[in-house]
Amino acid sequence: MHTNDALAHTLAWIAVDWGSSNLRAWALDHHDQVIAEASSDKGMLSLKPDEYEAELRRLVSPWLPDSGQIEVMICGMAGARQGWLEAAYLPVPTALDQLSQGAVMPRLTDTQLRVHLLPGLSQTRSATHPFDVMRGEETQLAGLVADTPFFSGLACLPGTHAKWATLEAGTVTQFTTYLTGELYQLLANQSVLKHSVGSDDLNDPACCEAFIAAVSEIHAAPETFSSRLFELRAQDLLDGRLPSGNARAAMLSARLSGLAIGLELTGACRISAANEPVTLIGNQALCQRYKMALNAVGFQARHMDGDAAVLAGLCLAHQALTA
Amino acid sequence: MHTNDALAHTLAWIAVDWGSSNLRAWALDHHDQVIAEASSDKGMLSLKPDEYEAELRRLVSPWLPDSGQIEVMICGMAGARQGWLEAAYLPVPTALDQLSQGAVMPRLTDTQLRVHLLPGLSQTRSATHPFDVMRGEETQLAGLVADTPFFSGLACLPGTHAKWATLEAGTVTQFTTYLTGELYQLLANQSVLKHSVGSDDLNDPACCEAFIAAVSEIHAAPETFSSRLFELRAQDLLDGRLPSGNARAAMLSARLSGLAIGLELTGACRISAANEPVTLIGNQALCQRYKMALNAVGFQARHMDGDAAVLAGLCLAHQALTA
Numbered sequence: 001m002h003t004n005d006a007l008a009h010t011l012a013w014i015a016v017d018w019g020s021s022n023l024r025a026w027a028l029d030h031h032d033q034v035i036a037e038a039s040s041d042k043g044m045l046s047l048k049p050d051e052y053e054a055e056l057r058r059l060v061s062p063w064l065p066d067s068g069q070i071e072v073m074i075c076g077m078a079g080a081r082q083g084w085l086e087a088a089y090l091p092v093p094t095a096l097d098q099l100s101q102g103a104v105m106p107r108l109t110d111t112q113l114r115v116h117l118l119p120g121l122s123q124t125r126s127a128t129h130p131f132d133v134m135r136g137e138e139t140q141l142a143g144l145v146a147d148t149p150f151f152s153g154l155a156c157l158p159g160t161h162a163k164w165a166t167l168e169a170g171t172v173t174q175f176t177t178y179l180t181g182e183l184y185q186l187l188a189n190q191s192v193l194k195h196s197v198g199s200d201d202l203n204d205p206a207c208c209e210a211f212i213a214a215v216s217e218i219h220a221a222p223e224t225f226s227s228r229l230f231e232l233r234a235q236d237l238l239d240g241r242l243p244s245g246n247a248r249a250a251m252l253s254a255r256l257s258g259l260a261i262g263l264e265l266t267g268a269c270r271i272s273a274a275n276e277p278v279t280l281i282g283n284q285a286l287c288q289r290y291k292m293a294l295n296a297v298g299f300q301a302r303h304m305d306g307d308a309a310v311l312a313g314l315c316l317a318h319q320a321l322t323a
Numbered sequence: 324m325h326t327n328d329a330l331a332h333t334l335a336w337i338a339v340d341w342g343s344s345n346l347r348a349w350a351l352d353h354h355d356q357v358i359a360e361a362s363s364d365k366g367m368l369s370l371k372p373d374e375y376e377a378e379l380r381r382l383v384s385p386w387l388p389d390s391g392q393i394e395v396m397i398c399g400m401a402g403a404r405q406g407w408l409e410a411a412y413l414p415v416p417t418a419l420d421q422l423s424q425g426a427v428m429p430r431l432t433d434t435q436l437r438v439h440l441l442p443g444l445s446q447t448r449s450a451t452h453p454f455d456v457m458r459g460e461e462t463q464l465a466g467l468v469a470d471t472p473f474f475s476g477l478a479c480l481p482g483t484h485a486k487w488a489t490l491e492a493g494t495v496t497q498f499t500t501y502l503t504g505e506l507y508q509l510l511a512n513q514s515v516l517k518h519s520v521g522s523d524d525l526n527d528p529a530c531c532e533a534f535i536a537a538v539s540e541i542h543a544a545p546e547t548f549s550s551r552l553f554e555l556r557a558q559d560l561l562d563g564r565l566p567s568g569n570a571r572a573a574m575l576s577a578r579l580s581g582l583a584i585g586l587e588l589t590g591a592c593r594i595s596a597a598n599e600p601v602t603l604i605g606n607q608a609l610c611q612r613y614k615m616a617l618n619a620v621g622f623q624a625r626h627m628d629g630d631a632a633v634l635a636g637l638c639l640a641h642q643a644l645t646a
Contacts, residue, residue, distance in 0.1 A: 131554050
């Protein structure tokens with residue numbers, strides 16, 4: 001373990017992922033190795049603009065040397081209009097090793113910290129692409145490029161608002177957001193389906209089978225999405241072959257998840273040649289679920305850890321800043 | 324105006340549409356003409372089984388003669404398992420002039436009223452049809468058959484859970500429920516889109532155009548549904564051509580409505596030959612919205628008033644009972 005003195009001596013710069021509902025900070029040495037971490041639940045939604053600096057100092061002050069400026073690279077909602085200071089969206093196409101060119105620097109009362117808020121990406125509607133925005137995910141994509149320089153291919157970041165991005169030689173050329181996670185949560189918790197669904201476990205063969213079947217059905221007929229939603233309720237009332245209790249609710253949940261993810265994949269995979277593997281960036285469990293769904297409709301997938309990606313992206317931005 | 328004495332003298336039977344959140348009752352004469360109406364907000368969700376009789380008597384007692392039994396035909400959720408007494412679903416195919424054969428009679432403390440609770444319809448999953456249930460809408464469909472004996476064709480009942488039924492010579496052969504209305508309400512009121520949408524008015528040309536465009540886009544590519552949902556939010560952030568204030572929220576609402584209804588129509592119209600007009604049963608404003616959407620994707624529509632339909636269906640059931 002480092003003592004704080006040793007840490008302050010080794011500290012080179014600080015990386016922060018500042019989202020809507022929480023933030024995480026990493027202390028890094030001159031080799032971009034993590035030497036300390038901290039986190040808090042003070043996300044954008046619970047902070048006024050003039051409260052960010054104090055919260056940042058509260059988290060990182062144990063790491064700081066007595067003197068000398070420290071660069072702080074921040075991605076995520078802290079750079080939104082309703083955050084600390086707006087870092088305007090960069091329009092695609094955007095080279096992911098150039099994100100720091102769109103960074104803004106809020107004025108701090110304490111000048112030891114030099115804060116850079118990274119921008120998000122935006123896309124204007126065209127014949128082939130929708131209006132779209134991302135903020136935070138671009139840094140995870142930059143992490144993919146840090147990991148695989150000049151990466152080309154399709155990357156998916158599952159979540160409340162799942163993002164699919166097409167990269168060409170390290171540049172985002174287009175992206176599309178799917179409301180999948182939010183749709184699932186609303187339907188599972190607030191619709192008539194709440195009486196029928198519980199929580200699923202795709203390690204259970206019956207859940208896994210229900211999930212895959214739902215993905216396949218929606219892939220074959222996406223226009224049946226809203227009728228298959230109601231069918232979950234009717235199936236709960238009528239299907240004598242379903243198990244009872246928690247196993248029943250778990251199977252119907254797996255089916256609901258398969259419908260929501262299947263609809264997303266069917267839309268997203270239109271823009272990709274099959275057999276090109278999709279890079280999934282995010283937590284292990286959710287990416288494993290997406291991988292099963294992708295495999296069911298004929299796509300391969302590989303996984304990059306979401307935390308590792310955001311940190312690698314912040315490192316790339318820091319390198320560009322200091323290059 | 325009838326006095327109560329004159330009314331009691333003329334009363335032949337009573338019709339009731341008893342839903343989840345309210346009920347409506349009609350007094351009818353021997354020619355099935357309405358001679359009085361009453362309503363209350365005591366729907367299934369606010370009543371225990373032993374409270375239905377008192378609520379019914381409270382509403383209809385001013386109509387009753389001093390003696391003589393009165394038949395009461397009731398459709399809707401009062402016949403659900405969690406209602407007054409369960410009238411088990413009739414499996415399709417079901418001839419709509421035979422609904423009263425599945426009616427059940429709850430035991431009443433006051434024997435002047437003879438109550439018949441009509442059944443709903445159910446459908447087991449097959450290669451072509453989903454599991455499905457309806458309760459209440461079957462009586463509106465019976466009203467269509469009362470209006471057009473041996474009706475064949477496709478009927479749509481828009482609403483929270485929109486129903487599409489295929490009729491052949493007065494018999495429901497299959498039906499499918501779409502979660503459209505509930506999906507719209509959840510998205511408009513509880514999702515990230517709540518910041519962008521308001522209430523629309525399809526008499527406004529800009530709203531009408533946004534609605535039709537959304538219907539057409541989803542009809543062409545239903546797999547884009549969940550990405551087009553998020554696009555509404557991005558469009559609100561990025562689209563400089565949108566009007567501001569209420570006009571902006573109205574246009575985005577019209578677009579959300581078009582996406583939800585468009586997805587439903589794309590699924591439902593798979594089972595119908597184009598050029599066969601769809602019979603829309605429901606309130607004027609919602610049916611007009613559906614008619615615009617149907618026209619946009621090449622279908623014709625005609626309208627039957629929802630209140631008239633349920634009453635005609637209850638009359639048909641009463642006639643079958645007394646035939």
